[in-house]
Amino acid sequence: MSEQSADLRETVRQRYAAAAVQVAEGGSACCGPQAIEVDENFGSTLYASAEREVLPAEAVAASLGCGNPTAVADLHEGERVLDLGSGGGIDVLLSARRVGPTGKAYGLDMTEEMLALALANAAKAGATNVEFLKGAIEAIPLPANAIDVVISNCVINLSTDKQAVFAETFRVLVPGGRIGVSDVVAADDLTTEQRADRGDYVGCIAGALSLAEYRQGLEVAGFTDIEITPTHQVADGMHSAIVRATKPTAADPARPETCCGVAACCADSEEAADPAVTAHEAKSAAGCGCR
Numbered sequence: 001m002s003e004q005s006a007d008l009r010e011t012v013r014q015r016y017a018a019a020a021v022q023v024a025e026g027g028s029a030c031c032g033p034q035a036i037e038v039d040e041n042f043g044s045t046l047y048a049s050a051e052r053e054v055l056p057a058e059a060v061a062a063s064l065g066c067g068n069p070t071a072v073a074d075l076h077e078g079e080r081v082l083d084l085g086s087g088g089g090i091d092v093l094l095s096a097r098r099v100g101p102t103g104k105a106y107g108l109d110m111t112e113e114m115l116a117l118a119l120a121n122a123a124k125a126g127a128t129n130v131e132f133l134k135g136a137i138e139a140i141p142l143p144a145n146a147i148d149v150v151i152s153n154c155v156i157n158l159s160t161d162k163q164a165v166f167a168e169t170f171r172v173l174v175p176g177g178r179i180g181v182s183d184v185v186a187a188d189d190l191t192t193e194q195r196a197d198r199g200d201y202v203g204c205i206a207g208a209l210s211l212a213e214y215r216q217g218l219e220v221a222g223f224t225d226i227e228i229t230p231t232h233q234v235a236d237g238m239h240s241a242i243v244r245a246t247k248p249t250a251a252d253p254a255r256p257e258t259c260c261g262v263a264a265c266c267a268d269s270e271e272a273a274d275p276a277v278t279a280h281e282a283k284s285a286a287g288c289g290c291r
Contacts, residue, residue: 070094073180078102079148085155089118138164157208166221173247181243184208198235
């Protein structure tokens with residue numbers, strides 16, 4: 001990780017740690033341009049009142065997202081769900097209710113303060129089918145083929161290595177598994193500099209991918225059936241979007257690159273879809289069964 005990337009990650013960690021502390025002390029938090037801000041484009045107002053009412057007030061107050069991924073992930077009884085960047089736990093707790101006692105909801109976060117808040121919220125909610133993990137979304141601490149559905153709420157845009165996030169998400173999903181993500185995306189005609197002009201990195205704006213970049217990143221990781229649907233504007237040319245995609249159940253002859261982002265996987269002519277890495281590196285990162 002470059003020094004700049006490490007600095008950005010630490011800035012993000014500090015911002016969300018401060019948000020967790022403020023919520024624990026009775027305040028509220030939101031993923032706006034200020035450290036703590038209530039904004040109609042972000043936070044708990046994007047959840048139905050019936051959903052908010054069944055959760056601890058602290059879980060609702062700590063909602064930092066730009067959407068409601070549990071409303072679009074089509075969760076089913078018995079499924080295993082992973083929330084990337086789970087924060088105060090609102091999406092984990094809602095997911096746990098949807099998958100029921102035979103399912104399980106995992107939350108992954110790198111911030112100790114948020115993990116402590118999430119554990120307290122889970123205890124208040126009486127949720128027994130949840131587990132919170134400490135770690136980075138670029139290196140998910142779960143084995144390959146362990147999760148049915150991956151969700152995330154306005155967190156992937158904060159990563160400084162989004163391709164690693166896509167590869168890790170692909171790796172932990174079972175064949176046929178899917179993602180249902182809310183995230184901020186930029187219009188394709190906005191440059192990186194123009195995105196930065198519209199908001200800072202920790203405010204979920206400057207680090208956002210364009211629509212085309214997001215799609216390409218998912219394709220390189222091996223995902224199919226990709227849908228990216230903007231829902232509401234959060235800044236000029238920047239939108240919250242619902243992102244759906246599927247991990248194929250088997251290699252598609254029409255899309256040979258779907259095996260871990262590698263074309264002609266395991267053949268003498270195999271090569272990574274991403275020219276920046278080798279085929280071996282691509283398969284290792286994605287947890288591909290063939291080496």
